[in-house]
Amino acid sequence: MLAPLAAWAAENGAPDAVTAAALLPAVxxxxxxxxxxxxxxxxxxxxxxxxxxxxxxxxxxxxxRR
Structure with a gap:
């Protein structure tokens, strides 16, 4: 569920830290x-x-034993 959020954040120009914060728990x-x-x-x-x-x-x- 978090991977699409990270992809959306990356496409919309979010800072790399925000993208990494969403992607790290997913991975x-x-x-x-x-x-x-x-x-x-x-x-x-x-x-x-x-x-x-x-x-x-x-x-x-x-x-x-047998």
Missing amino acids: AGILISLLSIVWLPRFMRPAWVRTAEHEEPLRLQQKG
Whole structure:
């Protein structure tokens, strides 16, 4: 939503600082959203993912004992 605002500001002769102030949060949001597709911090993962990650080593240990 901020990228069109930055483009409009640049076309209408706004100072570079105003354009950068509108564009910087847009670029940061894009980068954060792309990063969250690949990796999420532990506290942001759903409960079922945390449970599955916690139980995985237990299942591997039990397979090794058989």
